[in-house]
Amino acid sequence: MLHLHMWLLQTGFLKPRISYGIPFYYGNRWVCFLNPLKKGGVELAFTRGNELQDEPGILDNKGRKLVYGVELDSIETIPHEALEEVLFEALDLDRA
Numbered sequence: 001m002l003h004l005h006m007w008l009l010q011t012g013f014l015k016p017r018i019s020y021g022i023p024f025y026y027g028n029r030w031v032c033f034l035n036p037l038k039k040g041g042v043e044l045a046f047t048r049g050n051e052l053q054d055e056p057g058i059l060d061n062k063g064r065k066l067v068y069g070v071e072l073d074s075i076e077t078i079p080h081e082a083l084e085e086v087l088f089e090a091l092d093l094d095r096a
Helices: 002-009 080-095
Strands: 015-019 022-026 030-036 042-046 068-072
Touching: 002 015, 002 030, 030 080, 042 080
Parallel strands: none
Antiparallel strands: 015 022, 022 030, 030 042, 042 068
16 A cells, blocks of 8 residues: 555655545546555555546456456556556546
């Protein structure tokens, strides 16, 4: 989680805040959050995921209508380029 937290802050556009006991990241509104998973790992979830194009095809809604996310098990398996593409799309959506 710490690795993802630092990665999200590097954008310079997001402000972290704890809400509902987990870290949320705000631009103008909620953009994304880190959700620790009971089975291990963490989910990086986008609050307006249903509005994202998700060109890399990495997001999953898990039956949710608005929130889409990607489960990450270890630092070594993080698809940084694909996540960066989705994150900047989410930031563009937040600014619009």
